[in-house]
Amino acid sequence: MTKVYPNIGATVVAAEQTTLKSYAKLEASDAVVLTVWKKSLLFNCNGFTVFDAKGNLVFRVDNYMAGSRSNGEIVLMDGGGKPLFTIRRKRLSLADNWLVYDGETVVNPLFSVKKHVNILNKKCLAHVSSGSCRTSSNGKNVVYEIEGSYAQRSCAVYDENRRRVAEIKQKEAVGGVAFGVDVFRLIIEPKMETSVAMAIVILLDQMFGSSRR
Numbered sequence: 001m002t003k004v005y006p007n008i009g010a011t012v013v014a015a016e017q018t019t020l021k022s023y024a025k026l027e028a029s030d031a032v033v034l035t036v037w038k039k040s041l042l043f044n045c046n047g048f049t050v051f052d053a054k055g056n057l058v059f060r061v062d063n064y065m066a067g068s069r070s071n072g073e074i075v076l077m078d079g080g081g082k083p084l085f086t087i088r089r090k091r092l093s094l095a096d097n098w099l100v101y102d103g104e105t106v107v108n109p110l111f112s113v114k115k116h117v118n119i120l121n122k123k124c125l126a127h128v129s130s131g132s133c134r135t136s137s138n139g140k141n142v143v144y145e146i147e148g149s150y151a152q153r154s155c156a157v158y159d160e161n162r163r164r165v166a167e168i169k170q171k172e173a174v175g176g177v178a179f180g181v182d183v184f185r186l187i188i189e190p191k192m193e194t195s196v197a198m199a200i201v202i203l204l205d206q207m208f209g210s211s212r213r
Contacts, residue, residue, distance in 0.1 A: 030190045034058065035171065036201060038182040050186070050198060059084075059198050074206075075104065076199055084195045085110075087202060090132075096207050099132060100199055111143065113200070115207045123147045125155065126207060128200065144192075146200065150208040153184040157192070157200060165192035168201065 033053055040047030040062045050059035057079035074087040083104045090097035096115030101107070109132045116124040128144035148155035150168070157166035167187045171179045188197045 032188045034186040036184050036186050085199050098203050113203045150204045153181055165189045166197040
């Protein structure tokens with residue numbers, strides 16, 4: 001697999017940087033295009049490493065370990081290691097329900113994410129609701145809905161007005177070398193916070209990642 005390097009104390013590979021810049025120009029002028037790498041920068045630890053179009057590290061997850069899928073927590077940090085969100089599975093829940101908290105706090109969740117289970121609507125993956133509220137039958141508390149296929153790295157996030165505010169796309173091969181599903185693009189429109197979009201990526205991986213297929 002072609003390597004992806006952070007722009008920290010080292011020079012970013014020129015070809016990779018040029019390619020990332022060209023991707024950004026192809027998307028909407030105000031959209032943010034990030035490269036998501038499902039790999040931690042720490043030794044012997046799973047996680048995510050996220051770069052912007054210039055190769056700068058913008059987000060990281062370093063505590064994405066084996067036990068996190070069942071009873072642990074996941075912390076999304078910025079490039080400098082500051083905690084942005086703490087993600088926890090909702091206790092006493094039979095379904096795939098998750099709560100997202102501000103920083104390292106675990107009180108008063110900012111929003112909740114629930115895996116969508118409906119054989120009549122297979123394209124919908126999950127719903128994001130404000131706070132810890134349960135989604136009502138008419139979608140009253142839903143702020144985002146995710147559709148597509150995470151396994152294929154082809155997803156779209158829609159807001160309550162059905163406007164597409166973020167996308168997950170496969171990263172095209174560079175120099176004839178394919179990246180596979182562990183390196184992909186996250187495209188965020190100005191109407192959505194980039195950190196929230198990345199939190200959704202983490203939750204989709206929890207719900208539909210390789211060990212859940």
